[in-house]
Amino acid sequence: CYSSHCKAQLNSSQLVFYNVLLNPGSQGAISRHAGQNLHLTVTDLEPFTTYYIRVQACQNEGCGVGDGVYIHTLEEIPEGLQPPTVKALGPSILEIHWTPPENPTDSSLPTIYTGDH
Numbered sequence: 001c002y003s004s005h006c007k008a009q010l011n012s013s014q015l016v017f018y019n020v021l022l023n024p025g026s027q028g029a030i031s032r033h034a035g036q037n038l039h040l041t042v043t044d045l046e047p048f049t050t051y052y053i054r055v056q057a058c059q060n061e062g063c064g065v066g067d068g069v070y071i072h073t074l075e076e077i078p079e080g081l082q083p084p085t086v087k088a089l090g091p092s093i094l095e096i097h098w099t100p101p102e103n104p105t106d107s108s109l110p111t112i113y114t115g116d117h
Contacts, residue, residue: 010057010059010064011059011060011061014059014060015036015059016036016057016058016059017033017034017035017036017057017058017059018033018034018035018036018037018038018040018055018056018057018058019031019032019033019034019055019056019058019063020032020034020040020042020053020054020055020056021053021054021055021056021065022042022045022051022052022053023051023052024052024054024065024068045073046073047073047074047075047076048072048073048074048075048076049072049073050070050071050072050073051070051072051073052068052069052070053068053069053070053071054066054067054068054069078101078102079101079102080101080102081101081102082098083098084096084097084098085097085098
């Protein structure tokens with residue numbers, strides 16, 4: 001099969017070696033070699049970032065790439081976050097003040113709660 005739409009056929013008499021491709025084709029592309037393992041833990045990813053991941057299978061004749069999936073890493077804890085100050089304004093009213101973190105994450109904006117919490 002010589003079309004780019006054809007699925008790669010694995011030769012069962014040859015070993016298969018795998019690579020995990022993150023954001024393939026982009027400037028920030030990352031490739032991690034998994035060897036013959038079917039499990040790979042990828043570390044050192046950026047927090048609060050979306051990655052496009054594909055698995056590549058290689059044999060002597062070449063490599064084929066499977067369908068991709070998007071994943072989103074968790075956010076990081078903001079650095080330099082000072083504790084808030086709390087002042088009671090009445091039996092059921094609190095006044096809370098805080099300063100922004102020194103090194104905020106993309107989602108470090110505070111959540112405002114009102115009512116009975």
